[in-house]
Each structure stands twice: as C-alpha cells, then as structure tokens.
Amino acid sequence: MTIPPETPPPVPSEPEHPLAAPALPEQHEAPVTATEAGTDVLDERTYPRILEPRAAGRLPLGDGTWHQLARAYVRVQLISQAAVIVVVAAVAIGIQVFTQVPWQWIPAGVILIVTTIGLIITPRQARSVGYQLRRDDLVFRRGILWQRVVAVPYGRMQLVDITHGPLDRGFGIAQLKLVTAAASTGVTIPGLTQEAAEQLRDTLIAVAETRRTGL
Incomplete structure (x- = not known):
C-alpha cells in the first residue's frame, strides 16, 4: 500500500503593514487638450499643405501643424470677381450705347x-493663408509678396465672431474674426468651412477662459 506524500500546511500571509505604499492605479492616457481637439474637422475639405513664397528671405513656417482654408473659398472668390467683371463691363457698354x-x-x-489680376492670383494667394494653434497663442500668416504673420495670445482675445454672406452659405464656408484689446493684433481668418469655424470658435473660447482664470 502506497502512502501519499504529506502536503505542507499553508503558510499564513503576513498582515499588511500600515505604512505600506498603496497599490498604484492603472495609468491612463493624458486627456486631449482643447487645442488638440477637432483637428480632423479643421482639415476637412482644405488644401493638403500651405505654400511658401520662393524668395530666400521668406518668413519660415516653423514647427507645428498648419491648417489651411477650404477649397470652396477659392471658388467663391472667383465667382465674386467674375461677377464684378461682368457688371463693370455691362455698365461701361451700356453707357457707351x-x-x-x-x-x-x-x-x-x-x-x-x-480684378482680372486678382482673378489670376487668387488660387495661389489662398494657398499661402494658414493658421496654427500653439500652446499659448494662435499664429496666422498670409501673403505672397507682402507677408504677414500675427500671433494672438489666447488670454488677450475678447471676441470671436463668425460671419458669412449668401454666397458663402451656399458653399458652406464662413470667416472667423478674433478681436483683441489691441486693434492691430486682430485677425480675420477667411474661407473656413462652417464646421471648422464653429469648432475653432468653441476651442478658442474655452482656451481663452482657461488663460484668463489662470487655471
């Protein structure tokens, strides 16, 4: 007859020390900041990249993600300028007759x-317009021959306004105006999609409130 091996008695676990460090909770990903939210909406139906002037002394783009205007903005501008050409030519011909x-x-x-010159350069000019959402400010740039780069601190924003005319509404675009305490630093971003304008407005208001309250 075979005798089974004797199982050792269970070892009692040591009581938890009152000063022992508690178990660490699971690590979660950092929350998305307000300036990072909705970037897909900002880049919908826009041009793929911003164009830089070819001159050697051009203002550099720098790091970060640049968002561009909607493609429909160029179509609206071309239609508006073509309408001006037709109206002016019709009036001149009528007076002549x-x-x-x-x-x-x-x-x-x-x-x-x-107007014809504007009609020709509008597509190239629209591709040079862009804006960038940085940690503390919004940077706006435009221009080919006369370049302009403006940085608007979030804490200085007083009003964010969205406007659009009948033709803009027909193509689903709008312009967003940033009003600050200094009029020279105000920025108007034309040719945003309606969704991008609303998303950008909500983001800028939320970030501006955070900067003003010091949170």
Whole structure:
C-alpha cells in the first residue's frame, strides 16, 4: 500500500503593514487638450499643405501643424470677381450705347485690369493663408509678396465672431474674426468651412477662459 506524500500546511500571509505604499492605479492616457481637439474637422475639405513664397528671405513656417482654408473659398472668390467683371463691363457698354461717350472706359478699364489680376492670383494667394494653434497663442500668416504673420495670445482675445454672406452659405464656408484689446493684433481668418469655424470658435473660447482664470 502506497502512502501519499504529506502536503505542507499553508503558510499564513503576513498582515499588511500600515505604512505600506498603496497599490498604484492603472495609468491612463493624458486627456486631449482643447487645442488638440477637432483637428480632423479643421482639415476637412482644405488644401493638403500651405505654400511658401520662393524668395530666400521668406518668413519660415516653423514647427507645428498648419491648417489651411477650404477649397470652396477659392471658388467663391472667383465667382465674386467674375461677377464684378461682368457688371463693370455691362455698365461701361451700356453707357457707351446710350451716351456715345467713351470716357467711362478709363475707370472701367482700371477696375477690369485689377480684378482680372486678382482673378489670376487668387488660387495661389489662398494657398499661402494658414493658421496654427500653439500652446499659448494662435499664429496666422498670409501673403505672397507682402507677408504677414500675427500671433494672438489666447488670454488677450475678447471676441470671436463668425460671419458669412449668401454666397458663402451656399458653399458652406464662413470667416472667423478674433478681436483683441489691441486693434492691430486682430485677425480675420477667411474661407473656413462652417464646421471648422464653429469648432475653432468653441476651442478658442474655452482656451481663452482657461488663460484668463489662470487655471
């Protein structure tokens, strides 16, 4: 007859020391900040990248993500400028027919030339406009020959306004205006999609309130 091996008695566990460190909770990912939220909305139906001037002394883009204008903004501008050309030409032709006076072609010609030049450079000019959401401010840049870069601190913002005309609403775009205490630092971002304008407005208001309360 085989005798089974004797099992050792269970060892009692030591009582937990009152000064022992508690178990660490599970680590979670850091929450998304307000400036990082909704970046997909800001980049919907926009151009893929911002274009820089070719001159050697151009203002550099720097680091960070640049958001661009909606593609529909160029279409709205082209339609508006083409309408100006048609109206000015029609008025000049009408005056010529009814009065037989050719002087109206001098101002009409100037308007037509300037508008035609704007019609040609609008697509390139729109691609040079962009904005960047940084930790403490919003940076806005525009221009090809005359470049402008403005940094608007979140804590200085007093008003965030969204406006759009009938043609803008038809193409689903709007412009967002940032008003600060200093008028020279105000920024107007044209040609945002309606969703991007609303998302950017809510984000800027939330961040501005945080900066003002010092949280």
